[in-house]
Amino acid sequence: MRCAIPGCRATSEPDAPLPLCTPHLAEAGAWATRRDGVEDLLPAPCAACGARVGIRYPSGWACAVCEWRPGDVPDPDLAPPRVDVVYYLRFADRVKIGTTASPRQRFAAIRHEEVLAFERGDRRLERRRHEQFAGDRYPGSEWFRLTPLIATHIDALAGGRDPWDLHARWVSAALAARL
Incomplete structure (x- = not known):
């Protein structure tokens, strides 16, 4: 089966979820990574909640639990949030x-x-x-x-x-x- 991208004459990968060739699958994967990030272990536990799992984006990390960005520092003048x-x-x-x-x-x-x-x-x-x-x-x-x-x-x-x-x-x- 041929790659579904118009003009591409390469053969699609037989076990791929879409009929795309290897280079086009890699391009789609890179696009999804930029948009959605990749779940991975944080370089260090989240300073806000202690979680170890984060989402790695090209622009940096975010905690997968509380979305805290490593390196962000809370404003010490803010009162703690109310959580009932x-x-x-x-x-x-x-x-x-x-x-x-x-x-x-x-x-x-x-x-x-x-x-x-x-x-x-x-x-x-x-x-x-x-x-x-x-x-x-x-x-x-x-x-x-x-x-x-x-x-x-x-x-x-x-x-x-x-x-x-x-x-x-x-x-x-x-x-x-x-x-």
Whole structure:
């Protein structure tokens, strides 16, 4: 089969996704790389979120997680971005589902043994979670029995990741978005 480029008489590569010859495939690949970049390991962990994966463009690198450009320095006069989260804290066989924009400060005031998970969201999402698990709620509180249903939900949110790492990435992505 011939290359699909008009005027090209070369044979197309038999296993290519398009009927193009080797030089035209290389040209198309180079064009896609310029436009979309190439996913690769960053030269060093992202200064904003700590991720190791980046996108390499001809003009430089960007973090694949938060889009921070290595070498960019945040304005020290900017207040940290607000990132609201719904949190899941465990104490014994109970789970507290609450919301905050300052988890470290908030958790200092709550007796707990473990931070189980975060999910991005505000009071509306918190209310939905309280309704979702209403059958397991201790009356008049934000505490719930740690049932298999709640545990499955928390495991899905956490996905095997450290909740604090996830929170740091959300904050750095919010910071990068406003620069």
